[in-house]
Amino acid sequence: MKRKPSTEATAAWIRLMRVQSRVLDAVEQDLKKGGFPPLAWYDALLELSRAPTGEMRPVELEKQMLIPQYSTSRLIDRLVDEGLAVRRECKMDKRGQFVEITETGRDLQKKMWGAYSAAIEKHVGSKLSDADALKLCGLLDRLGCSCGEVKAASAAKEGAPAR
Amino acid sequence: MKRKPSTEATAAWIRLMRVQSRVLDAVEQDLKKGGFPPLAWYDALLELSRAPTGEMRPVELEKQMLIPQYSTSRLIDRLVDEGLAVRRECKMDKRGQFVEITETGRDLQKKMWGAYSAAIEKHVGSKLSDADALKLCGLLDRLGCSCGEVKAASAAKEGAPAR
DNA sequence: TCAAGATTGATGCAGCTGCATTTAGTAGGC
DNA sequence: GCCTACTAAATGCAGCTGCATCAATCTTGA
Numbered sequence A, B: 001m002k003r004k005p006s007t008e009a010t011a012a013w014i015r016l017m018r019v020q021s022r023v024l025d026a027v028e029q030d031l032k033k034g035g036f037p038p039l040a041w042y043d044a045l046l047e048l049s050r051a052p053t054g055e056m057r058p059v060e061l062e063k064q065m066l067i068p069q070y071s072t073s074r075l076i077d078r079l080v081d082e083g084l085a086v087r088r089e090c091k092m093d094k095r096g097q098f099v100e101i102t103e104t105g106r107d108l109q110k111k112m113w114g115a116y117s118a119a120i121e122k123h124v125g126s127k128l129s130d131a132d133a134l135k136l137c138g139l140l141d142r143l144g145c146s147c148g149e150v151k152a153a154s155a156a157k158e159g160a161p162a163r
Numbered sequence C: 001t002c003a004a005g006a007t008t009g010a011t012g013c014a015g016c017t018g019c020a021t022t023t024a025g026t027a028g029g030c
Numbered sequence D: 001g002c003c004t005a006c007t008a009a010a011t012g013c014a015g016c017t018g019c020a021t022c023a024a025t026c027t028t029g030a
Helices: A007-033 A039-050 A058-065 A069-081 A103-123 A130-143 A152-156 B007-033 B039-050 B058-065 B069-081 B103-123 B130-143 B152-156
Strands: A085-089 A097-101 B085-089 B097-101
Touching (some): A007 B103, A007 B130, A039 A058, A039 A085, A039 A097, A039 A103, A058 A069, A058 A097, A069 A085, A103 B007, B007 B103, B039 B058, B039 B069, B039 B097, B039 B103, B058 B097, B069 B097
Antiparallel strands (some): B085 B097
């Protein structure tokens, strides 16, 4: 069971870890400089804003964002504290609730997309041709442990979820 | 300044974030199941074990691992608490110190490499041919914000640093 | 020689994560 | 109806991260 990975695989692993961390840091840093909250907030706001009614069950949000339950719970807390979302009771299921994005929340999501998209362009787009970006996608997808595909189209218009 | 990135670049960004997080999780999970400490500990032990004298200044460790100063300081605390390293005073510079890996530390590093390398093979190696792994390296390197190259050779023999 | 500035390492604080547990409500079987 | 099993969400605790700051020491230059 030992010394199995090839040097190539190991090198790919190292780069995957290093480069992701560098690029993520750079993007988060750019957002912070713009006075914006962390990326996770953006992801949540984006999901909420995409919901046809503007509201979602925490459970759904959790599935969309691929983060654990407690994490969702606390993220919602923070959004609500900042007035970016509100909790609504769920009459069909009294255990549950709905989370609805506010106008402030929608505004912030849009403003963040400006800074966020600029950061993606700066730290990814400008360093890779479209063809190479596609190649990278293809290779990365093969590593994705059967993680559902992300349609490029869905990300293109209004924002991109991370994680 | 808005809506700049191509859909290809955005898709690459999303996958970079998602896949890295999945793969890292999977590897960390495997290590945890084996009863081992987190990857960061491994990285530190590896750097220390590679030092010709078995000891390093925290500042050097910091530079090697590309983590912030306070993070190094606390990581060393934990290693020392667990008997994996010891602090030694530095006579040339009384502000500073040396950190030396213990035999226990060396043993742990070696044992961890068994589990770690198996995890790399399982989650990366087995999903990519060597040629594709190299392609992936090439593409990722272009995103690396002038981060120093990692020689494949240095990683091959005894372990691979993350981050 | 001595003050100003840089460097080394530690630490208090706040926020976030994971884990386990708790609380509350639902649903199914009998 | 009532007991059990399940699901939705919240929360207490520990550990880790980032940020700012601190104390101690070293270096430099006038």
